Amino acid sequence: MLTTHPFESDADGDTLREECGVFGVAGSDAASALVALGLHALQHRGQEAAGITSFHHGQFHTHRAMGHVAGSFDRDDVIRSLPGTVAAGHVRYSTTGETALRNVQPLYAELQSGGFAIAHNGNISNAMKLRRDLVRRGSIFQSTSDTETIIHLVATSSYRTLLDRFIDALKQVEGAYSLIVMTPEGMIACRDPLGIRPLVMGRLGDAVIFASETVALDVVGATFERAIDPGELVIVQDGQIRSIRPFAQRFPRPCIFEWVYFSRPDSIEGDRSVYDVRKNIGAQLAIESPVEADLVIPVPDSGVPAALGFAQQSGIPFELGIIRSHYVGRTFIQPGDQVRHLGVKLKHNANRALIKGKRIVLVDDSIVRGTTSLKIVQMMRDAGAAEVHMRIASPPTRHSCFYGVDTPERAKLLAAKLDLGGMTDFIHADSLAFVSIDGLYKALGEARRADIRPSHCDACFTGDYPTTLTDQDESADVDQFAMLAERVS
């Protein structure tokens, strides 16, 4: 779940948005402790804030905190404050400060039917429009989160049962959502009709587990059962599991970028090992864009599997030419151009003794603004590299994502501004190549990208958005919205 408008700027004038992760447990005495572990395993999906809600004896309990799961949710007193056999949690990427705490999920509201807690991964692309309508009819919003729109739609629905109200709400929203909902009756997990964001189900003894990725099931020792289907609601109540599919069936379009970058390599997405797919992309790159060189060097850590695939396919030795400090997070998710520049310097150091005088192939997962690539190429040259060839394990990123992936606005995407030659010059590389869009689908086991109804959402590469983008077409409202907000210090 995200704030509604991808183009809204943060304080530093940068425009990074968050990716989130969700995790839910129904039916375990250690529910909130398991959720804490699961969220820790999903920390790469959102590092700025986390929250857990549990339900016990008719009472909801919530703890929210800025920062990592470790440090807040590994404390005994916090876990003890979250009793009960049902619990759900959320990690998110967002801005800092107390203000933001009201945006940290799970969100909670007291409806006529009782408490209602919700954790959301994705982004609702008509949230602003719905919000305006709801406010006009007297709804009062507590947060600036798009997710709260769903709660108000449930609260004001004219249907009678909570389940009907919830489905009524979902039918009014467009965009991407993988949701975990808690009510006094139980837990509901669901995924939007296109299945844009992932959501899987597992088992741990009698407990049912929902998670954004299978790695979170591994970490808590649960077995992976299956993915939630696009458009499916799975309801856990009194130990029973029901499945409902209230939407007209559509061709699924799961986000292809999960394989390229977001998911952990040890996760299984859509029956495929993320690690394998990344190695395949690297091998495909070696086939499509070979180069004479002495060493294959991954940009740590996300470039490692593709670099191994490239090295094995090409026969060029794989070496650690860039050493990464273990005490900072990964690059793509840090806020602020300025911090990122500093970050690169602090986080990566060239292995000079190895690189000096060598022709090297650098393998990275993607290029966003290009500033990181520029610095890494320069770092290699400063360390004495004879030639620097850059290979990218995704097609050029030319379009913003409106479904919950953290991308800057188009004007800041390097591939939206420059052609291949321009990009090669910009990053000062001797050569630059991206895997082709068909090559990417090949790495996923398909012959090529289908012209009609491609199997995935690849809008960031192709601009082919699978849903309408209502708010996007009414962007003049952005500032008006921002002005309404109370600033709490």
Next chain:
Amino acid sequence: MLTTHPFESDADGDTLREECGVFGVAGSDAASALVALGLHALQHRGQEAAGITSFHHGQFHTHRAMGHVAGSFDRDDVIRSLPGTVAAGHVRYSTTGETALRNVQPLYAELQSGGFAIAHNGNISNAMKLRRDLVRRGSIFQSTSDTETIIHLVATSSYRTLLDRFIDALKQVEGAYSLIVMTPEGMIACRDPLGIRPLVMGRLGDAVIFASETVALDVVGATFERAIDPGELVIVQDGQIRSIRPFAQRFPRPCIFEWVYFSRPDSIEGDRSVYDVRKNIGAQLAIESPVEADLVIPVPDSGVPAALGFAQQSGIPFELGIIRSHYVGRTFIQPGDQVRHLGVKLKHNANRALIKGKRIVLVDDSIVRGTTSLKIVQMMRDAGAAEVHMRIASPPTRHSCFYGVDTPERAKLLAAKLDLGGMTDFIHADSLAFVSIDGLYKALGEARRADIRPSHCDACFTGDYPTTLTDQDESADVDQFAMLAERVS
């Protein structure tokens, strides 16, 4: 403003409720700094939390904090975070913890008309009923405060202008309210039709000031203009002041306890000096219940003016027989019977050298549970007093208040359980006397309490409540309400 139900227990099983204070400034460059000073002067009306909201260039800014005004709102960074020429604030008495922060006022909401901030002194006696109706229609509450009810009534009103919506809302609530409201258009101060809680208006240069008591005007250097009339709305917009009286006129019933205890002695309430009234009560006591003694000793600090009145009327010397530590707050407002017991010991010490062998008259403002009186009498005896006579500057407190004054439930009020003899025995005094209800009205300049339409609300003494008490008659709902709340740690 208070939580809705006076009988809801806090964690220690005690049932103290809060009294609040409000302060607003419209038209000063130092608005939020003045509000901080004003709230500091009103600190005696609520010591557990405070908040200030300011409005600047279309944006509302809010800071809320648990604890005293000093320590939070005397910091430069906090005042700088509250820019603008319009600001309002609130002090309140309440429970502790992060959870409560969402209940700290001013409350804020974004309505269709824009931001809406509200600070409330009083208590709405049909808040639960209204809340149930609103939730049924889809409203989502953020706090457990009765004040939020007003906001939702405004948000869902079918009237068009904000002012009409606000009046529509007020007509649906019953009970006591002195309110300061901020909107993008300006500030509205208003007082319920009976004028139960106080609210005054002053001027500081071009700025208009609203405050619960005149002492807060003094402290910021403002001149006292007049009290807001019962049922009056005063609207400050673009430097202009308008007055509206939308309610059918009723006979006012301002709270008589403000003179007895709540207001500061240096405040003017209803054209009368609180200090003078208290001295009058003391003199009246000396007339009604004289005693042979060597010393008149006030129970510090609230008993001092009445003790001076008693001493001057009786000719018995006034002496400081009880020394109060300067580093703790006053007795009545501390939560928890246990803490209070300890508190008496820590906060007061007998002046042994003075008291030994003397017959003393102790003068105090009121008796609630009686535990404090018991301890003070015992302290005087331990210090060697020959006789201890207790004189109380109010009639026996026999009924709970539902209008925003902190009183325990009836079952814990000493005067509701025992007659005068029983009370005298309970506190171990040689004699005990309360001022009569007619004597109290005499101290206020009237001949006696009017049988029909008395001039004040004196329900805590007489049980004569001037409004209906809707929630009170449906108290079975209390627990249901408590169960709905999310517990945030």
Next chain:
Amino acid sequence: MLTTHPFESDADGDTLREECGVFGVAGSDAASALVALGLHALQHRGQEAAGITSFHHGQFHTHRAMGHVAGSFDRDDVIRSLPGTVAAGHVRYSTTGETALRNVQPLYAELQSGGFAIAHNGNISNAMKLRRDLVRRGSIFQSTSDTETIIHLVATSSYRTLLDRFIDALKQVEGAYSLIVMTPEGMIACRDPLGIRPLVMGRLGDAVIFASETVALDVVGATFERAIDPGELVIVQDGQIRSIRPFAQRFPRPCIFEWVYFSRPDSIEGDRSVYDVRKNIGAQLAIESPVEADLVIPVPDSGVPAALGFAQQSGIPFELGIIRSHYVGRTFIQPGDQVRHLGVKLKHNANRALIKGKRIVLVDDSIVRGTTSLKIVQMMRDAGAAEVHMRIASPPTRHSCFYGVDTPERAKLLAAKLDLGGMTDFIHADSLAFVSIDGLYKALGEARRADIRPSHCDACFTGDYPTTLTDQDESADVDQFAMLAERVS
């Protein structure tokens, strides 16, 4: 205990120094809880920091905190962290920040004989000289406190037993000290040969209690036994009490200002009730400097007893013309001229209805810089007073104290700069009078101040310092010392 040099400036360029309080318990299972209560009762002697050290099973335990005793030492976890039957504590007035924590007492050191903890009220007037000598011989100081000098003198003494080493150390220091020392063997309380600062002994069951004032005995329920004699060491070991008088006998010179201002009115100092002495001073003032007036008004709270004495002697009614907020500390002890100016405004408010048109006598305990008096006189005039006569319950303060009382340097003392007429003009009073120095001794029961060997230290009024002032005569070293200090942020 204080930092060594009274003329060293704090960050704001002001020069206030601290007064301290000490409290010790030997032989109670609730030792540290009793110390916390005792320190709370002595809070008026130092509000900026506090510390408690306890001894249990061969181990010393210490907790130190900035700020008041309440808030830090009333927490269960803190008291539990201070086990044992022997404990001592200290309150002090000082600068803020982490830096200062190393100066918060009790100070502790591990000597060859084992742990050594010390709490000090007073000031050592040759501490700088001793420190330079010790550093030259290799001692390393941890704090900038004069008290630490005593510890190093003990550590480097050539005597064999700890007691001999301690006496050896005391014989080298000059100035004022009331000390409580803890060692693995027991507790030692002692007072300098002139007895400048107070120290009393009490009993609570089998436990022995030491305290700066008797009020602290009252608060914990202990009985007052006697004062520690000037030059006496009282040693409590294994439940036995021994007294040692190792110094040549001298005529005592207890600080007279304890009666004027520092001690609580409910304390007994030197067999006299502080309250009584203050009333006597007020009566003496009325005899020495009568005035025609309508009201006698105390400057709260320290002027109250003298005002009562003045009113009773003169027959002019005593009234509360200045109302003091209960939520701030008393004036004299606040740091910073700027804050003090603001402080007066915030803390006191005129009782306008009472004062308007009246001739008033203001009674205060002392005049230091005169800025407070100026503001209070002005406040009375603003409230409509017809005439304002100021009466001061001490002689003019013309000299700095080097024995642990908080006074500014001479150049800032109003009475050191101006004569009576000049002072009257400065504070804008219609008349001003101080009690005479002989009048002050009369209030204490003497005929007048003895020319030779007066019974008290009154150096702040007379400049007659009872000890040499070694550091004072070498003040060029001050800056050098300040430069050596590490600044810890």
Next chain:
Amino acid sequence: MLTTHPFESDADGDTLREECGVFGVAGSDAASALVALGLHALQHRGQEAAGITSFHHGQFHTHRAMGHVAGSFDRDDVIRSLPGTVAAGHVRYSTTGETALRNVQPLYAELQSGGFAIAHNGNISNAMKLRRDLVRRGSIFQSTSDTETIIHLVATSSYRTLLDRFIDALKQVEGAYSLIVMTPEGMIACRDPLGIRPLVMGRLGDAVIFASETVALDVVGATFERAIDPGELVIVQDGQIRSIRPFAQRFPRPCIFEWVYFSRPDSIEGDRSVYDVRKNIGAQLAIESPVEADLVIPVPDSGVPAALGFAQQSGIPFELGIIRSHYVGRTFIQPGDQVRHLGVKLKHNANRALIKGKRIVLVDDSIVRGTTSLKIVQMMRDAGAAEVHMRIASPPTRHSCFYGVDTPERAKLLAAKLDLGGMTDFIHADSLAFVSIDGLYKALGEARRADIRPSHCDACFTGDYPTTLTDQDESADVDQFAMLAERVS
């Protein structure tokens, strides 16, 4: 620098000790900012606390904090509080709590010659003995750090100049020390006569830089000049550099474990690339202990270079079979057996899709207790590995280190308890092999370990300690020492 006794237990009964890192800058306007960056690059050498001291206009400024450099020393206000052109810092591994703050380095003392700050990497093996002697003569210790011993030896030395006093002090200590000292005159860097712990010198423009490892020079953009020689003092004063060698020359014995584990792979130690040495060890392992297998899998992250060496030598493909979360620190350095067990589960996850049905070779840097290896082997089996062969890139660790490396007492070292067969059984591997001690020296370019005067300290493998271990032979004093300490809460 470390606490003195390697066998002293922490609260959890575990016995981990710290390794430290030091960094100093003389002659840069951005001295403290550079130190912060340098410490960040050395964070792997100590993650529990950090401190920086700077010198400016005759004044020392210090900031110390528990936790990582990032979060404390990347704040503008902290860097601004550390002005000056000379600064030094320290990272350390230690216990938590306020108590420990007094042990966080640089330590500081005011000596007769002025301020003296010291940062220490290593451990003094006769610190307890020296401390007892110093306390006997009247020295008072502030910390429980062995490093403070050096300061007191300097303070009490009978030599005249600070440099002579410092050399006098160093001649009395035994063990390992790489030191950076700051005085008002300048900076001194020095290394013990055996050069056990590393220390290098670099240049950044006119500034001189000292650091534990070359990687810290890289990160701040400095050029590596040379290592400080064993027994050398390098003095930087007024921009001039002097070198002094006051000790009798001895054969150096730098710690061999720096290449195996502690130093970062991108550092140069003794003219050798740490990365290259580790790859050489892996290749040597493949030669000494070959195995038939499908995949070579590194235990992340420290096992990666050796695994690459093993894979390249053996021809078996290198694959990422264990995925490490990026949001936690590395295993070896976490306190507490219990936390470590949990840690392994949280920090590493098997790449199931890759491992299932494969014969794998796991490569790790060392085995300490063996509990981590046991869990990783089990993790591989749980993921379906057909065979699991463990190869360790160091000889068996059989002896504790007394020179500043974090090792448990002997009784907890797996290799001190079991032979190879026993260890293989304990970790449940199909086979286990360590590199031979001669193989380790081969990887460093020597023919084999020299029987007489080996070129490195390898006591952890061989028990051949290059210095006397005075405290170690008097260990009965440990408890006595612990009893003396004040516990500060």
